[in-house]
Amino acid sequence: MATFLVRRILGAIPIIFGVALVVFILFNVVGGDPALMMVGKHATAQQIADIRHEYGLDQPLIIQFFHYLKDIATFDFGRSYATRQKISDMIANGIGPSLSLTLPAFTLTTLVSVALGLLVSYFRGKVIDRVSVILCVIGMSIPSLGYILFGQYYLAYELRWFPISGYDYSFPGRFEYLFLPMILWLMLSIGYDVRFYRTAMLEETTQDYVRTARAKGLSEPKVFFKHVLKNSMVPIVTNVVLEIPLLILGSFLFETFFGIPGLGSITIDALHNSDFPVIKTMAFVTSLLLIFGNIVTDVVYALVDPRVKLK
């Protein structure tokens, strides 16, 4: 297990390096001159030169890249242009609200979808199954933005069941604000997820081992809830892996709509303020989260499938 983790982390290093390279190229090579952006259009040539020198921007790109790698390794991301706050502090403040929204929303969505997927595939071919498939396809075709907007307007503004937007840092208090985004998140993902899990489970029901289980004389629920479910854990985990990047997109959309001060809101604000170091750092940090998430799911794979060895 430990060796597996070490190997997996070592394997992630070229990818992290690649991410750093892409981010560096986008922001320091292709993008405009950072010094110019920092001091503004009306600065004198001397001011610009000073800034360039102060930030090491007058050195060759390769040296600048090494400095960037060093900063990354020491988690020193500099300060925001707009607020002068340390970016590492901004991340530390933003990650709590982001995780408070995404983790429960994602867990809830997965649990509900797996349960429904199992249920409708158990009733495959029956009316309940057909109706569900139609609802799923309709659900997954609804444009997310229009849907969130309408949900917020109707449930929060018209019916006043929930606060329209905002956040409360106190512990159970925050869920008053997070409840509506979570429900909307669930409804938004459920169509795709249920259909995916249903297909995965139906695929399992055509496997030979299911025939063996039936040939033993096992009852249909036993065949289904023991043999099929345990095997479909593998596609379930696969789907969860595939959806981790969507968590980040989701946090962007929902945080923007509902005024939740998470990483998504920080990035969008930075975008509107052209806050170069913050966007750059966010691109790198969210990538790290994604890579880390993939390592975790690899471990989970090994837990659900004895054929996968933690070597």
Added chain:
Amino acid sequence: MSEKVLEVKNLETSFKLEDGVVKAVEGVTFDVYKGKTLGIVGESGCGKSVTSLSIMRLIPNPPGKITAGEILYNGKNLLNFSPSEMRKIRGNEISMIFQEPMTSLNPVFTIGNQLIESIALHQKLSSKDCRAKAIEMLKLVGIPSPASRIDDYPHQLSGGMRQRVMIAMALSCNPNVLIADEPTTALDVTIQAQILELLRELQERVGMAMILITHDLGVVAEVCDDVMVMYAGKVVEHGTVEEIFKNPKHPYTRGLLNSIPTLAKDPTGKVKKKRLETIPGIVPSLLDLPKGCRFQDRCAFVLDGCRTGDPELRVIKDDNHLPHSIRCIRDL
């Protein structure tokens, strides 16, 4: 002759496909006797597996359905059984092993878990006794150090070992009938022989009836008492092994026999190499069967009469417990 355990009468199983309904099996009739083995032989797609799954009532529905006939087990028609009655038969009275030992075991449970599941389902034993029985079964089928192997996952065993586990599972409740659907096809030749030997040995010990499905006439000659040859969903020749091997009457059976490599001796005792013969053409699609005999387009002895009427199965010799019958209008 020993008593009949299973009688299949006029079995017909149909499948609804995109292009229409096909009868995968039509008018199949045979008996299985206690302690004896019936071989069902034919090319892939001839209906052998459908026949066996029909007996277990495991035809996937939709698209398949048993549309006619009777399957009498100890005189009672299985087709009238309720699903729960049928579940008491499966794995307990009639067991089945499949062609692919690689995929027929559930990959995410230990073999012990799957064996014990079978035992616990049909026998009233404590969980400790179930485990003991499972270990005993593994030992019976020749798995070395069964007490530790029982906690292995299927992928940790070789193909032959997995097939042994399948056999242990099928026999764990002392069934009266064992259906073995190409049990050795996916295995190496040496392992094949071991598995067949094991099946024969276990049959002698328990006295169960066996249906062995195969495309390999060599296997039939070795293991079976009776043999039934199927072609395109119908029985074309049926009789005892001795009779059929000595005196094959249907052109298709002859074709099958002639496509087995043999070392025949000529009258002087010298071994001569015989050229292998093949059956020309391919099996007709069940969607597009010719009028008349289904074998006509591949038959060397075809007559005009073969193209007009579908021949009936007729008895040509009746001096055994099982009359020799063929579905052919010619007397060759």
Added chain:
Amino acid sequence: MTTLTAASNVSSDLSKPLPKGSSLWALGWKRLKRDRYAIVCALIVAFYFGIAFLSKMDLIASPWDIKVGDSYAPPSSESFKMWLGADIFGRSVMYKTIYGTRTAIGIGLVVTLLSIPIGVILGSIAGYFGGWLDELIVWFYTTLSSIPSILLLIAISYALGRGITAMYIALISTSWIGMARVMRGEFIKHKSREYVIAADSLGASHFSKIFKHILPNVSHFIILNFSMQFMGAIKSEVILTFLGVGVQGIPSWGNMIDDAKLELARGVWWQLTGATVAMFVIVLAFNILGDSLRDALDPKIK
């Protein structure tokens, strides 16, 4: 025992043509034609393409940027342009929705037509040649896909300056990856198949093996990917535009939904409805069509 001889009358039977096998494409087409939903959805997609084309030719919904009624005039059935009412500047929401269709279809076409060839070529090279080339390409796309696409899109838009070109580049740079992954996997599978080895032993060049032998056998994945990418591009445009890094200055569904954010509280629902319904219908059509294509082209289903 009578001996069996290969009688001569058998050969005449063999001269009869064997039952005709049909190619995956022919079979797929046959299945698709029978699928009524697929036909309807294909017609819907064709209708959107038609609208986009007519709008491109300035034949309908043109000009969109003139005042046709009062600010926030509600929908009325009196004239086509007022069916969906007017926006804050009194412009026809119907015309904007139509122009938005043109924007969406345009983005879908540009992104898919550029990203699919990139994905196919890089994926097939990686899968076919293997070795360091494979490792490099896999490293490249793993890196790109490790950056959450929304942030990569934002970063690219930021680096290149906001606007539609930056968005094209951003969308293309993320959407080729899926195609490349599929192609790489398929090429690895196919390159060791007998037919490729046979071609190899006949002296076929790498080029001929990749494009003449393997590609036609995996081409159905391209069609499936096309419908997914197209839909993905349309959805991404809306989200990016909404976040302020997408289409600017011309109507798009994303812009309309962005406007609607402030309009809803005033009871102005028509702009949101126009954009959402227009998008919903085409995405639904693509979803159903994609499913039908997958079923029709699945070689496992016979």
